[in-house]
Amino acid sequence: MDFKFTEEQEKFRQEVRDFLEExxxxxxxxxxxxxxxxxxxxEFTRKVAAKGWIGLNYPKEYGGQGRSWMDRxxxxxxxxxxxxxxxxxxxxxxxxxxxILAYGSEEQKRELLPKIIKGEASFALGMSExxxxxxxxxxxxxxxxxxxxxxxxxxxxxxxxxxxxxxxLIARTDxxxxxxxxxSEFVVDTTLPGVTIRPLVTIAGEEEFNEVFFDGVRVHxxxxxxxxxxxxxxxxxxxxFERAGIERLMGNYPLFEAIIKFAKExxxxxKALSKESSIxxxxxxxxxxxxxxxxxxxxxxxxxxxxxxxxxxxAMCKAYSTAFEKHLSxxxxxxxGLYGQLVSDSKYVPIEGMAPHSYLVSKGxxxxxxxxEILKNIVAQRGLGLPRE
Amino acid sequence: xxxxLSEEQEMLRTMARDFLTNKCPKxxxxxMEIDEKGYSPQLWKEMVELGWMGLAxxxxxxxxxxxxxxxxxxxxxxxxACLPGPFFSSVILGGxxILEFGSEEQKQEYLLKIAKGEKxxxxxxxxxxxxxxxxxxxxxxxxxxxxxxxxxxxLFVPDAHIADYLLCVARTGKxxxxxxxxxxxxxxxxSPGISYTVLKTLGRDKLCxxxxxxxxxxxxxxxxQLDKGWDAVKRIIERATVAKCCEMTGNLQQMLDMTxxxxxxxxxxxRPIGSFQIIQHYCSDMLTDVQxxxxxxxxxxxxxxxxxxxxxxxxxxxxxxxxxxxxxNALSHQVHGAIGxxxxxxxxxxxxxxxxxxxTFGDADFYREVVAQEMGL
Numbered sequence: 216m217d218f219k220f221t222e223e224q225e226k227f228r229q230e231v232r233d234f235l236e237e238x239x240x241x242x243x244x245x246x247x248x249x250x251x252x253x254x255x256x257x258e259f260t261r262k263v264a265a266k267g268w269i270g271l272n273y274p275k276e277y278g279g280q281g282r283s284w285m286d287r288x289x290x291x292x293x294x295x296x297x298x299x300x301x302x303x304x305x306x307x308x309x310x311x312x313x314x315i316l317a318y319g320s321e322e323q324k325r326e327l328l329p330k331i332i333k334g335e336a337s338f339a340l341g342m343s344e345x346x347x348x349x350x351x352x353x354x355x356x357x358x359x360x361x362x363x364x365x366x367x368x369x370x371x372x373x374x375x376x377x378x379x380x381x382x383x384l385i386a387r388t389d390x391x392x393x394x395x396x397x398x399s400e401f402v403v404d405t406t407l408p409g410v411t412i413r414p415l416v417t418i419a420g421e422e423e424f425n426e427v428f429f430d431g432v433r434v435h436x437x438x439x440x441x442x443x444x445x446x447x448x449x450x451x452x453x454x455x456f457e458r459a460g461i462e463r464l465m466g467n468y469p470l471f472e473a474i475i476k477f478a479k480e481x482x483x484x485x486k487a488l489s490k491e492s493s494i495x496x497x498x499x500x501x502x503x504x505x506x507x508x509x510x511x512x513x514x515x516x517x518x519x520x521x522x523x524x525x526x527x528x529x530a531m532c533k534a535y536s537t538a539f540e541k542h543l544s545x546x547x548x549x550x551x552g553l554y555g556q557l558v559s560d561s562k563y564v565p566i567e568g569m570a571p572h573s574y575l576v577s578k579g580x581x582x583x584x585x586x587x588e589i590l591k592n593i594v595a596q597r598g599l600g601l602p603r604e
Numbered sequence: 605x606x607x608x609l610s611e612e613q614e615m616l617r618t619m620a621r622d623f624l625t626n627k628c629p630k631x632x633x634x635x636m637e638i639d640e641k642g643y644s645p646q647l648w649k650e651m652v653e654l655g656w657m658g659l660a661x662x663x664x665x666x667x668x669x670x671x672x673x674x675x676x677x678x679x680x681x682x683x684x685a686c687l688p689g690p691f692f693s694s695v696i697l698g699g700x701x702i703l704e705f706g707s708e709e710q711k712q713e714y715l716l717k718i719a720k721g722e723k724x725x726x727x728x729x730x731x732x733x734x735x736x737x738x739x740x741x742x743x744x745x746x747x748x749x750x751x752x753x754x755x756x757x758x759l760f761v762p763d764a765h766i767a768d769y770l771l772c773v774a775r776t777g778k779x780x781x782x783x784x785x786x787x788x789x790x791x792x793x794x795s796p797g798i799s800y801t802v803l804k805t806l807g808r809d810k811l812c813x814x815x816x817x818x819x820x821x822x823x824x825x826x827x828x829q830l831d832k833g834w835d836a837v838k839r840i841i842e843r844a845t846v847a848k849c850c851e852m853t854g855n856l857q858q859m860l861d862m863t864x865x866x867x868x869x870x871x872x873x874x875r876p877i878g879s880f881q882i883i884q885h886y887c888s889d890m891l892t893d894v895q896x897x898x899x900x901x902x903x904x905x906x907x908x909x910x911x912x913x914x915x916x917x918x919x920x921x922x923x924x925x926x927x928x929x930x931x932x933n934a935l936s937h938q939v940h941g942a943i944g945x946x947x948x949x950x951x952x953x954x955x956x957x958x959x960x961x962x963x964t965f966g967d968a969d970f971y972r973e974v975v976a977q978e979m980g981l
Contacts, residue, residue, distance in 0.1 A: 216613070216673065217606040218903045219912075285605060479981065489981040496969075499976040506920050510899040514607050535892050588885070595884030598891060599864050602879045 224289055231293040234266065239297070246298035248467035248569055249576045252375060253423040254300030257334075264334030269304045270312060277316070277328040284519040288461060288512060295462045298469040302376055302423075306338040307331040310456045311383045314400065318441030318449050327402065339379040339405070341371040341427060342450075348373075349589050351385075352394045352447055356429060358386040358401065365401065365439065367409075367432040373583070376423045377414055379405060385446050398446035402438050409433070419575035452524050457584050459519070459529035461512040464505070464536035466580070467544055467573045471501065473566040474547040481565075488550070497546050504539050511535060527598035530590040537580035537587065544573040607899065609677070617677050623654065624685035630950050636688035637808040641766050643689025648721050657695055658719025661703060665711055666719035672700075672843070676850045676905040683854030683961075686953045688809070690724045690763035696847045697762070698725025698771060701840045702790075705828040710790070714769070723768040727840065728758035728814050736841055736966055738834050739781040743816060745774035745789060750823050752776065752789060754816040760964075764812035765800040767793040771840075772816070776831050783834040788827040795819045807960030842918050845965040846908055849901040849921045852929060855958045856894045859936045862951065863887060866940055877939070886935045893928035900924050919974035926962035926971075933958055 220228070238244060243259055263269055272287045273279025294301050312331045315323055330336035347354040356369025367386060374382065382403045389397030405412065409432035414422040441449045475498060478489040488494050511532045515525050525532075547570040548555035557564040558571050581587040595601040609617065627647055636642050651657065660675045661667025675695075682691065699718040702710055702725075717723040733740035743756030754774055764770060770791045777785015791798070797819040803811045828836045864887055867878030877883050900921040907914035933955050937944050944951040962968070 216609060216902060216906055218906045219910075220605065475979065475981070489976075495976040495981050496972055498981060499972040499979065500923075502975055502979055503920050503923050503972065507896040507900055507924055510903065511895065513605050514895075514899060517605055517607055531888065531892055531895070534888070535896075588881075591885040591888035592881065594888035594891060595878075599887050601864065601867060601884050601887060602876055604875070604879050604881075 220289075224285065227286060228289045228293060231268075231290055232297075234262075235293060235297040235299060238262065238299075244298075244300050246469050248298055248470040248573050249419075250298055251295050251301050251305055251462045251466055253302055253421055255302050255378065256300040257303060259300050260303040260334040260337075263301070263304065264332065267332075269308045269334055270328070270332040271308075273312060273316060273328065273332065277324055278332045279328075284516045285513070288516040292461045292465065292509075292512075295465045296468050303337040303379075304331070304334050305462075306340055306375070306383070307336055309460060310453045311338045311340075311381075311402070313456050314383070314440060314449065314453045315402075317452065318400070320437070322437060323402070323440065336381060337379040338402075339374050339376055339382045339425070339427075341374050341382040341384040341403070343373040344370060345372050349586055352398070354385065354387060354398070356384070356386040357390070358384075358388050358399060358434070360388070361433075363436050364433045365436065367401075367403070367429040367434055369429050371427040371429075372425075373415070374412075374425045374427045375583075377412070377425060381405060382410075382427065385450055388446075389444050392444070395447045397444055398450075399443050400440040400446045400449055401434055402440060403432065403434055404438075407432050407434065417576070418578065419572060421576070451526070454585065455524055455526050455529045458533040458590070459512075459515050459525055461509070461536075463533045463580070463584070464508040464512055464539055467540050467569075467577070470547055470566075470569045470573050471505070471543055473569055474498070474550060477566055478550065494550055497550065501539075501543055501546060504542065508532075508536050508539050527594045527596075530585065530593040531598065533585060534581075534587045534590040534594070540580050541577040544570065544577040548574045607902075613674065613677055616674060617681060620678055620681040621684070623650075624681055624687060628685045628687050630686070630953065633686045633688055633953060642763065642810040643766075648689065651691070652719075652721035655719075657691070657699070657721055658715070660695075661699065661715050661719055665703070665715035667715070672909040673902075673905055676846070676902065679847050679850035680854040680857075683851030683957075684858045685854075686957055690726065690766060690810075692844075692847065692851070693726035693763040693767070694718055694724045696844050697727035697840070698769065700843060701727070701771060701788075701836070702827065704839065705788070705836045709824075710827065714790075724763060724766055725769045725771065726761055726763050726767045727771045727773070727844075728761045728764065729773045729837065729841070730760045731756070731758060734759065736970070738783040738786060738837075741773055741775050741786055742780065743772070743774045745772075745776045745787060745821070747776070748820075751820045752787075752823065752826075754789065754791065754819045754821060756816055758814045758816070759811075760803070761812045761814045763810050764793065764814045765802050765810060769793055770798075770814065771827060772821075773833065773837055785831050786834045786837065787830050788833045788836060789821045790825040790827055791816075791819060791821045795821070805960060807957045809957070809960070841965055842915070843908060845918055845922050845971075846901065846904045848961055848965050849897070849918075849925045850905065852925045852958060852961050853894075853897050853901050855954050855961070856897050856925070856929060856932050859932050859951070859954050859958075860887070860890050860894050863890060863936045863939045870941075883939055886939055890932045890935050893932050897921075897925040897928045916975060916978040919971040919978065922966055923968040923971035923975065926968040929958045929962050 267280050270279040272282050275281040344354050358365040358367050384401045384403050388399040409430040411428040413426045415424045481488045515528050515532050518525050554565045558568045655668045658667035659670050663669045702714050745752040745754045770793050772789045772791050776787040797817040799815045801813040805811050867883050870877045904917040904921040907917050
């Protein structure tokens, strides 16, 4: 048992912090909450790539650094802590690249992995459909075999994100077998004819999610990932990677720092807000919940470094973490009182309007990447052995 | 970072669990609730033979030379088994403080006897304010010749009625409420002037009112330094808090295990109730709480063992574990339904002990304030 980082890990963390602080100083980005998935900066992504920090723990054979999951966690923790614009490389690094490593053909690995690592390939995730959310396996988008091609017809929704080079797609290749057994995975170039992308606007005013229409899109067979009709079984570990990260816990961390600073610096009746017992209690309670959440994230990373693919553990982590983020954003709005309703660049707006914005974004945390309801089913069934219906 | 126990630690845990499952069944726990002393001498003898009392004492004082982290594992199993008796009092509140703050003579005098189960000790700190801060210490110790004379009342003193020695936290300084002027005395529990009343408690443990009426304690029995005892008291309370979290972790884990077993076995509407989504969600929430308690507790225990600063980590562990207890226990009762509401079922042991433990050595409110201070609010 050991609850500290090694000297190398501490040095690495400092290296990442120094890099991020320098980029802030240079004006490459301004720290903000809730941006790991939505803030695009090709400049920032290329700089991160130049440090070798995309695909940090991919095998060296394919251009990665071959480092540990713990190192990746330290890197990503600092990225979200500093509210850095990581959208253009996040999905490739976190999950699609991992799928390619696990199931891709040699050609796919040599074609796509270097691009991901260099920050030259961004991915959107084409999973959900209007009639297939939590029941993803019921998806209908069809990939029909036609010689050397698959013809894709159908519609995806909640496809994150906009302006990406590729869509990771899961589609039905065999409609005549039970729903889980007829799905396959593809990497689809977004510039192919027949792909139409229409942004959705969230209640937070963000346009990162999209509807994507596939109308007779011809995708060459070489872009199918892994085995035909094994897509459901292949996607399982990708979803585990999607859920396991510390961005689920600390995505709005800059808001936490901002509200603490605000409470310390703002006076009411001659004393700082942070001296009022109800505010002290709320902020301390958030800190306790954050510290426990960080331990969950580190625990999952240690399991991954031991070669374990965390399914119920990642699910537990995400369900807990997103509940924390929601707690933080709603507490921040409440601590601000009447000022908590001022948004964006309004006159009198405190902390740049981070609180109400994050509050609105927070309604999605417990839905995207696996709803809390599904995740808790997984924890109960896989983690505790409770029976399915 | 490594969250797993070592092989030796796993063995210690398995051995402790098997021993306590066998030798500390709930029938014994129930008996001891009404037993005057509150523990089984036979069981105590066997624990001594296993080396448990002196586990974390150096070998030269009759111990096994193992660590506080090893002790943490033992304490978790004791919490899981609801072990009745003065183990916590004698070792955590008596022995380890003497090991850390005692003179060589004091260590020689007390530690071997504790390791052999020959003497019981405890700590008398809380008073009528029922808090663990220096301002609440009003029990006075006045110098008279070669001794100090202690006057006042201590409350919630565990196992005082069977103790051989009481570590009494008293005010020797002239100023009230300050951190300076506090001294720890090792008082002979059979001294003239000491009287005990065993309180009736939710936890069915033996918490006592201890009245000191002109109790004389020789100067040599000061533990640590005259007037400068508060730092040692804080340290003793910190360690006791972590130890209590270890017991609570065992309590929480057992509630989770019992609940999941029950959910798999209990059939209603032609299916195990554990197949209903809400029961699954309850159990998922409970597992999250138990893991949080486990990780935060062991992090605190590890840091304390390594001699690293751990005030914040201990505060996080106790605040979390106390809150987690309430959530886990409430859901445990809901899942068990009526059967968990009867004395015949084991759940009540955990309900009663856990709720009492949540208040002991500092509750969630107290430790949340510690976290607030650590945050610089």
